[in-house]
Amino acid sequence: MTSSLRLRAGLVSIVLLAGFLGIWHLATRSTGTVATMSPEYAKLMGLTATQGKSAMPGPLDVGAKLWEHLRRPFYDNGANDKGLGIQLGYSIARVGTGYLLAVLVAIPLGFLIGMSPLLSKALDPFIQVLKPISPLAWMPLALYTIKDSSISAIFVIFICSIWPMLLNTVFGVASVRKEWINVARTLEVGTLRRAFTVILPAAAPTILTGMRISIGIAWLVIVAAEMLVGGTGIGYFVWNEWNNLSITNVIIAILLIGIVGMLLDQILARFTRMVTFPE
Amino acid sequence: MTEKFISIEGIAKRYPGAGGGTTAVFENLWLSMPRGEFCCVIGHSGCGKTTVLNILAGLDAPSEGAVIVDGQAISGTSLDRAVIFQSHALLPWRTVLGNVAYAVTSKWRSWDRAKVKAHAQTFIDLVGLTGSEHKRPSELSGGMKQRVGIARALSITPKIMLMDEPFSALDALTRGTLQDEVRRICLETGQTAFMITHDVDEAIYLADKIFLMTNGPGAVLAEVVENPLPKDRGRTDLHRHPLYYALRNHIVDFLVSRSKNFAAEKPDHDPRNVPVVHIGKPGLTIAASDEERPTWTSGTSPGLTA
Numbered sequence: 001m002t003s004s005l006r007l008r009a010g011l012v013s014i015v016l017l018a019g020f021l022g023i024w025h026l027a028t029r030s031t032g033t034v035a036t037m038s039p040e041y042a043k044l045m046g047l048t049a050t051q052g053k054s055a056m057p058g059p060l061d062v063g064a065k066l067w068e069h070l071r072r073p074f075y076d077n078g079a080n081d082k083g084l085g086i087q088l089g090y091s092i093a094r095v096g097t098g099y100l101l102a103v104l105v106a107i108p109l110g111f112l113i114g115m116s117p118l119l120s121k122a123l124d125p126f127i128q129v130l131k132p133i134s135p136l137a138w139m140p141l142a143l144y145t146i147k148d149s150s151i152s153a154i155f156v157i158f159i160c161s162i163w164p165m166l167l168n169t170v171f172g173v174a175s176v177r178k179e180w181i182n183v184a185r186t187l188e189v190g191t192l193r194r195a196f197t198v199i200l201p202a203a204a205p206t207i208l209t210g211m212r213i214s215i216g217i218a219w220l221v222i223v224a225a226e227m228l229v230g231g232t233g234i235g236y237f238v239w240n241e242w243n244n245l246s247i248t249n250v251i252i253a254i255l256l257i258g259i260v261g262m263l264l265d266q267i268l269a270r271f272t273r274m275v276t277f278p279e
Numbered sequence: 280m281t282e283k284f285i286s287i288e289g290i291a292k293r294y295p296g297a298g299g300g301t302t303a304v305f306e307n308l309w310l311s312m313p314r315g316e317f318c319c320v321i322g323h324s325g326c327g328k329t330t331v332l333n334i335l336a337g338l339d340a341p342s343e344g345a346v347i348v349d350g351q352a353i354s355g356t357s358l359d360r361a362v363i364f365q366s367h368a369l370l371p372w373r374t375v376l377g378n379v380a381y382a383v384t385s386k387w388r389s390w391d392r393a394k395v396k397a398h399a400q401t402f403i404d405l406v407g408l409t410g411s412e413h414k415r416p417s418e419l420s421g422g423m424k425q426r427v428g429i430a431r432a433l434s435i436t437p438k439i440m441l442m443d444e445p446f447s448a449l450d451a452l453t454r455g456t457l458q459d460e461v462r463r464i465c466l467e468t469g470q471t472a473f474m475i476t477h478d479v480d481e482a483i484y485l486a487d488k489i490f491l492m493t494n495g496p497g498a499v500l501a502e503v504v505e506n507p508l509p510k511d512r513g514r515t516d517l518h519r520h521p522l523y524y525a526l527r528n529h530i531v532d533f534l535v536s537r538s539k540n541f542a543a544e545k546p547d548h549d550p551r552n553v554p555v556v557h558i559g560k561p562g563l564t565i566a567a568s569d570e571e572r573p574t575w576t577s578g579t580s581p582g583l584t585a
Contacts, residue, residue: 179368182338185356187385187435197381201372277372278417 021059028058057248065248066255080240082232084252088260090232094150094225095218095264098157102214106162107207110169111195114203120170127166135160135221139228149229153222160221161214168210172203204275212268219261234260283347284314284471285335285439289551290344292330304330305498307550308344310490315469317462319482321530322492323538328475329443335473336362336441349438358386361432363442367424369416369431376412379403379431386435402434403427406460422453429461433470440465442474446481458484459514466510479530483523484514491533493541499548501541504529504556526558 031052037045047053057065073085113119135156142152176199184194226235234253241249287310296302304327312318320328333339335346337356345352348359369378379399384390390398403412406426416424425445432440445461446454462485465472476482482489489504507522517523537544 177368179364179366180370182362182364183368183370185338186336186358186360186362187382188356188358189385198370201370275372278415279371 024059028054028056057251061248062251066252069252084256087232087234087237088256091222091226091234094153094233095157095222098154099161099215099218102158102162102165103211106165107169110166111173114170114173120174131163136224149231153225153229156225157218157222161218164213164217165210169203169207172206173199176202205272208268208272208275212265212272215264215268216261219264223257282313283311284349285312286347287311288345288347290334290341290346292327293342302496304495308500309551309553310500312471312473314471316487317465317472317485318488318490319474319476319486320490320492321476321479321482321534322498323494323534326492326495326498328492332441332443332473332475336360358435359438361435361437361440363428363432363440363445365444365447367428369424369427371416374413374415375403375408375427378427379434382431382435399434402430405433405464406430421449422457425449425457433464438471440470440472442472444475444477447477455514461485479527483508483526484512484517489530491530493538499550500553502556503553504558507557507559522559529558
C-alpha cells in the first residue's frame with residue numbers, strides 16, 4: 001500500500017517535472033526566421049533577433065551548460081572563473097565554520113539558561129531584541145570591526161544560526177519532564193551526570209530541531225552575504241554571472257543552491273531521527 | 280509502636296495563599312512506621328498525601344518539622360528511599376535493562392558493566408520481565424512499564440520503598456496481578472513500604488497499617504487502622520474474611536463522611552497521639568461473631584472456611 005503510494009507519487013513528480021521542462025522549452029524555443037538581414041549582421045545580432053529565440057535560456061541550454069560544469073567542477077582560471085565545485089566548497093566551508101561556532105556557543109549557553117530560571121529571565125530581553133535583527137544588518141559592523149570580508153561572512157552565519165539553536169536548547173532543557181528529573185534526584189545523580197544522562201537525551205530532539213532550522217537559515221543567508229562580500233562562494237558566483245549576463249549560469253547556481261540546501265537539511269533530519277525516542 | 284524506623288515529626292507544608300497569607304496543606308503531622316511494615320495512606324485528593332510522600336522521598340522539603348529514617352534526619356533525596364512513580368517515569372530512550380542499570384550504576388558507581396548487568400537482570404527477572412530486557416518503554420504495556428519501575432526501585436535495595444498511587448493508571452486485571460507481585464516481593468524481602476492509594480481494597484490487601492487522612496487544606500492524620508486480616512491473605516478470598524467488611528466499612532465511612540467533619544467531631548484530636556484502631560475489638564466493630572477475639576495472629580485465617 002505504502003510502496004504503491006510512493007510509486008504513484010514518484011510518477012506524478014516525474015510528470016510534473018516533464019510538464020514544467022516542456023513548457024519551459026516551448027516558451028523559450030526559436031520560432032523561426034523573424035527578420036532577414038545580411039549574414040554578417042545576423043551573426044552580430046544573435047539568435048534572439050534573427051530566429052525569435054527568447055533571451056531566457058531553455059532547458060536544453062541549461063542542461064548542456066550544467067553538463068559542462070559537472071565535467072569540470074574544480075577548475076580554477078583566476079579570480080572570476082572558478083569551477084562550481086570550488087565555489088560551493090567555499091560557501092559550505094563558511095557555513096560550516098560559522099554554524100559550528102554557533103553550535104559551540106548556543107548549546108552550552110542554552111543549557112545554562114534552560115537550567116537556571118534566573119539567567120533565563122535575565123537574558124530574555126537581550127535575546128528578544130537580538131533575535132529579529134536581519135543577519136545582514138550586522139555586516140557593516142562586522143566589516144568595520146573584523147576588517148576581513150571572509151571572516152565577516154562567517155560572523156554573519158554565526159549570528160544568524162545561533163538564535164534558533166539557542167532558543168530551542170533553552171526550551172528543550174527547561175521543559176524536560178519533571179518526573180525524569182525526579183528519577184535522577186531520587187537516584188542521587190550529580191548535576192553533571194544528570195545533565196548528560198537525563199537532560200541531554202530528553203532535550204536532544206528539540207535541540208536538533210533548532211539545529212535543523214539554523215542550518216536552513218545559514219544556507220539562505222550565505223548567498224546574500226557572499227553577494228555583499230564578493231570574492232568567492234556560490235553567492236558571489238550568482239552575482240558575477242548576473243554581471244556577465246549569463247542567465248544560464250544563474251539558473252544552474254539556483255538549482256545547485258537548492259540541492260545543497262536540501263542535502264544539509266536531510267543530514268540534520270537524519271541526526272534528528274537518530275536522537276528521537278518514541279514515548 | 281516501639282521501634283520507629285521512619286518517624287515523621289511535626290511536619291507542615293504551607294504555600295503562599297491569595298492575599299498575602301499562607302495556606303497550610305497540613306500542619307503538625309506526626310507519623311511513624313516500624314521496619315518491614317507495609318503502610319498505606321488513604322485520603323481524598325488535596326489532603327497532601329503526595330506532599331507527605333515527596334517529603335519522605337526528599338523531593339520536597341517541609342515548611343516545618345523533620346523526617347527521621349533509621350535514626351537520621353533526612354535532607355534531600357537518598358538512594359535509601361526508592362520511589363515508584365505513578366506515571367512510571369521510565370527514561371524512554373533507554374531499554375528496560377538500561378533503565379534498571381541506570382539506577383544500579385547510580386548506587387554502585389565502581390561496578391563494571393557485567394556486574395551491573397547481572398544485578399539489573401536479577402530484578403528484571405524478579406518482576407517477571409525476563410525476555411523483555413532490550414525493549415524500549417514505548418514497546419511495553421502499562422503494566423509492564425510499572426513492573427520496570429518496580430524493578431528499578433528494588434534494584435538499589437532501598438531501606439524503604441515509596442509508592443505514589445503506582446497502579447492507579449492500570450486496568451483492573453493488571454492492577455490485581457501487580458498487587459500480588461508487590462505483596463509477594465515485600466513479604467519475601469521484608470521490604471518497608473509506604474504507599475499512597477485511593478483504592479480501599481488495595482489498601483486492605485497490601486497494608487499492615489492504614490493511615491487515614493482528613494480533607495485538606497489543614498489536613499490531619501485522623502486514625503491509624505491496624506489491618507486485622509492474616510498475613511497470608513489472598514486477593515481472591517479477601518472478602519470472605521469475617522473482619523473484611525468491618526474494616527472496609529470503617530474506611531469507607533471515614534472517606535465518605537468523617538473525613539469532612541473530623542475537626543468538628545474531635546476537637547481535642549492530638550496529632551502526636553493518633554488513635555490506633557483495632558478492627559474486631561469490642562466497641563469498634565460490627566462483626567458480631569468475632570467480638571471476643573482480641574487479636575489476630577498471623578498464619579491463621581479464621582473464618583475463611585466458613
